[in-house]
Amino acid sequence: MTGLERIADRAPTAEDDTVWTVHVGWLDSVPRSIQMLFVFGVFVLAWDLITRFGLVSPIILPTPGETLADMIFVGENILTGGYMLPALWITLKEVFYGFLLAIAIGFSLGVIVGETAFGERAIMPYLVAIDTMPKVAFAPLFVAWLGFDIDSKVALGAFIATFPIVVGTAAGLHAADTNSRNLFKTMGATRWQALTKMKLPMALPQIFTGLKIGSVGVMAGAITAEFLGGGKGFGELIRIAASQLNTPRVFSLIFYLSFVGLGLFAFVTWVQRRFVFWHKERVSALTEG
Numbered sequence: 001m002t003g004l005e006r007i008a009d010r011a012p013t014a015e016d017d018t019v020w021t022v023h024v025g026w027l028d029s030v031p032r033s034i035q036m037l038f039v040f041g042v043f044v045l046a047w048d049l050i051t052r053f054g055l056v057s058p059i060i061l062p063t064p065g066e067t068l069a070d071m072i073f074v075g076e077n078i079l080t081g082g083y084m085l086p087a088l089w090i091t092l093k094e095v096f097y098g099f100l101l102a103i104a105i106g107f108s109l110g111v112i113v114g115e116t117a118f119g120e121r122a123i124m125p126y127l128v129a130i131d132t133m134p135k136v137a138f139a140p141l142f143v144a145w146l147g148f149d150i151d152s153k154v155a156l157g158a159f160i161a162t163f164p165i166v167v168g169t170a171a172g173l174h175a176a177d178t179n180s181r182n183l184f185k186t187m188g189a190t191r192w193q194a195l196t197k198m199k200l201p202m203a204l205p206q207i208f209t210g211l212k213i214g215s216v217g218v219m220a221g222a223i224t225a226e227f228l229g230g231g232k233g234f235g236e237l238i239r240i241a242a243s244q245l246n247t248p249r250v251f252s253l254i255f256y257l258s259f260v261g262l263g264l265f266a267f268v269t270w271v272q273r274r275f276v277f278w279h280k281e282r283v284s285a286l287t288e289g
Contacts, residue, residue, distance in 0.1 A: 044064050047061075047063075047064050048063065048064050051063045051064075058247075059245055059247065060247065061247065062247045062248040062251060066248040067248050067251045067252055067255075069248070070248040070249050070251070070252040071252040071255060071256070073252075074249075074252050074253065074256060075256075084234075084237065086232070087232060087233050087234050087236070087237055088233070088234060088256070090150065090231070090232050090233040091222065091223070091226075091233035091234045091235065091257070091260070092260065093150060094150055094153040094154055094157060094222040094225075094226075094233060095157060095218055095219055095222050095260065095264065097150075097154045097157075098153070098154045098155070098156075098157025098158040098161065098218045098221060098222055099157070099158070099161060099214065099215060099218045099264065101154060101155075101157075101158035102157070102158040102159075102160075102161035102162045102165055102214050102218060103165060103211065103214075105158065105162050105165075106161070106162040106163070106164070106165025106166045106169065106210065106214065107165060107169055107207075109123065109127065109162070109166045109169075110165060110166045110167070110168065110169020110170045110172075110173070110207075110210075111169060111170075111173065111195075113127070113166060113169075113170040114169060114170035114171070114172070114173030114174055114199075114203075115173060115191075115195065115199075120170075124170070127163060127166055130163070131163040135156070135159060135160050135221070136224050136228075138156065138159060139152075139156055139224055139225050139227075139228040139229055140228060140229065142155045142156050142159070142225060142229070143225070143228070143229030143230075148229055148230045148231070150231075152225055152229050153221075153222045153225040153226060153229070153231060153233070153235075154222070155225075156221040156222065156224060156225040157217075157218040157219070157220075157221035157222040157225070158218065158221070159221060160217040160218065160220060160221035161213075161214035161215070161217040161218040161221065162214070164209075164210040164211075164213035164214045164217065165207070165210040165211060165213075165214045166210070167210055168206045168207050168208070168209050168210020168211065168213070169203065169206070169207050169210060171203075171206045172199075172200075172202065172203025172204065172205065172206030172207050173195075173199050173200070173203050175202055175203060175206060176198055176199045176202045176203075180198055180202070181194070181198075184197075184198055204272075204275065204276045205272075205276055208268065208269075208271075208272040208276060211268050211272075212265055212268050212269065212272075215261070215264045215265050215267075215268050216261060216265060218264075219257065219260065219261040219264070222235070223235040223238075223257065226239070227239055234253050234256065234257055237249075237253055238250055238253050238254065241253065
């Protein structure tokens with residue numbers, strides 16, 4: 001009797017019902033908070049060793065202790081209503097307004113590109129061409145067009161964050177399967193009904209992916225505009241600190257800006273979990289414990 005005949009003759013067991021077994025390694029079973037703390041500890045240890053052994057000049061790279069002390073100073077200045085609080089508020093407004101503008105423009109263009117042949121053939125190539133350009137180089141133009149006030153920072157932030165939202169929206173609208181499309185056609189649904197009742201709900205995971213990428217880009221755009229076009233936000237404080245070779249201040253302000261970016265990213269992720277609860281991402285977001 002061959003091996004195949006023996007397998008065919010034996011009685012089925014419960015293991016035969018298992019099509020695929022996922023084996024979780026010991027590292028994946030460790031809580032995420034512990035993993036993050038371990039990676040952060042390794043990063044700080046490497047940073048401390050680099051500065052302790054003088055591998056990099058302290059003028060260029062401050063020690064972790066110096067950076068932490070300056071972060072405490074910046075935090076106290078913000079909490080006590082010092083001069084850094086208005087600067088932080090200005091940066092927050094630039095990021096918030098820029099993100100809202102990027103959502104409005106990106107979603108509108110994404111629907112046009114995803115729903116019309118004209119948008120896909122005539123508009124999308126120009127959007128791709130613009131996205132390939134070095135967007136930082138547009139900062140002086142936005143300053144020249146809109147002035148040194150908050151408008152130029154909002155515009156550059158939106159300019160950088162718009163394209164991922166366009167791509168996410170357009171790709172999501174194309175994600176509707178053929179069976180769903182045929183079902184809506186059979187039921188006599190209008191194009192608007194198919195868009196709002198079928199395509200947009202199915203597109204939400206991709207749309208939120210674009211929003212999360214855009215939430216990271218809008219911060220870079222706003223701060224870059226402050227570097228190159230003046231301003232009164234945290235970007236200007238970083239520029240002043242860098243000109244004075246105050247690297248601990250530069251690092252501490254950068255860390256606070258990263259907290260703002262992480263907060264915006266986490267907010268978008270929370271909204272996604274709230275409204276797209278039926279979709280489970282493989283890569284966990286920041287709000288997952």
